[in-house]
Amino acid sequence: MAGQGLLSVRGLTRDFRGFRAVDRVDLDVAAGSVHALVGPNGAGKTTLFNLLTGFLRPTAGRILLDGRDIAGLPPERVARLGVARSFQITSLFPQLSAREHVALALQSPSGLGWRFWRSATLMRRYTPRADELLAEVGLAELADAPADALAYGRKRALELAIALALDPRVLLLDEPTAGMGLEDVDRTVELVDRVRAGRTVVLVEHNMSVVGRLADTVTVLQAGKVLVEGPYQQVRADERVITAYLGATDAATDAVPHGATDAAR
Ligand SMILES: Nc1ncnc2c1ncn2[C@@H]1O[C@H](COP(=O)(O)OP(=O)(O)OP(=O)(O)O)[C@@H](O)[C@H]1O
Missing domain, CATH: 3.40.50.300 (P-loop containing nucleotide triphosphate hydrolases)
Structure with a gap:
């Protein structure tokens, strides 16, 4: 049925x-x-x-x-x-900060296409929610770090925050x-366990x-x-x-x- x-x-x-x-x-x-x-x-x-x-x-x-x-x-x-997908699909931009990635995802209707305007207005509008999502995936302290500077497990946490930005x-x-x-496996299991709520x-x-x-x-x-x-x-x-x-x-x-x-x- x-x-x-x-x-x-x-x-x-x-x-x-x-x-x-x-x-x-x-x-x-x-x-x-x-x-x-x-x-x-x-x-x-x-x-x-x-x-x-x-x-x-x-x-x-x-x-x-x-x-x-x-x-x-x-x-x-x-x-x-x-229906949103994370991991093995999102491409991160080396120079954009974690916060900018999530803000861009928040303003994109599908989360799949990136629009390249990093205006101050955009950032002001989406920063509060972006920071909430980064905190949810344990990246609060790394919000300003460029994606390039994040260790592998942290990159994947950022990818998860990007998917969550769609409120799937x-x-x-x-x-x-x-x-x-x-x-990292342990950390990721804890992370998924937390965001699944x-x-x-x-x-x-x-x-x-x-x-x-x-x-x-x-x-x-x-x-x-x-x-x-x-x-x-x-x-x-x-x-x-x-x-x-x-x-x-x-x-x-x-x-x-x-x-x-x-x-x-
Ligand atoms: N584009 C394609 N063209 C032809 N065959 C394909 C294509 N994509 C997948 N297949 C075949 O379909 C079958 C299932 O592949 P799929 O990648 O979905 O399996 P999987 O369970 O994800 O495997 P893995 O655990 O190795 O990732 C395989 O035999 C694969 O060779």
Whole structure:
């Protein structure tokens, strides 16, 4: 049945020259939840994300945001309707300060296009909210720092503040801990845990301990299809999930759910 989640996907399919990367996916993202998409390499997670955000057009299927079909709309429209994406997509400008980045995002209707006017008026108007958002992601002290001067984890926090500037109804996080050391991973988990309050989050994440700490619901994709969906503890103990990960051709160790290797021994 359609319309069960704030974001509901029905029969979503995407072919690339005859190859089916996403295969009749159904998904319900409940309002206020953190919903993780996981799966072995090539499972279709990125393609699904690109479909949800309008970066790719579906071959078939529907994407309902609060009952309204947004499938096939361009990314700017999708963002304006309230589906915003952070990480691995935002380009930061080396010389602009953290505050200027967020102020620019606040004045941009979609958050995707940057208009290059850094007027005093613009800054005056948006600085209070920009500073609130920077404080929310732990960057209050670094508001004046140019993006270039921020360490990797801080850059990602800034990207998150930029996405939050859109006041999204659904926030999509694309591998928020990718490429991070343990300390930054911990900090990022705390950060996402903090900003999730009152928000709805869809997360693609390879690190299953991060998924376990953040997600209310986990959907496991395999070969473009939904393999299993449920709470983390249930999903990670599921035989089908363990087999899918261990059978993956590229069995990167960090892609194997915690518990899967133990259970398989
Ligand atoms: N533009 C494209 N043209 C052709 N095939 C594509 C294209 N984009 C993705 N694919 C294929 O679709 C399948 C799913 O890819 P996708 O990147 O969505 O998987 P993923 O789960 O995000 O993988 P990873 O965890 O490695 O990022 C893969 O087999 C991939 O080769």
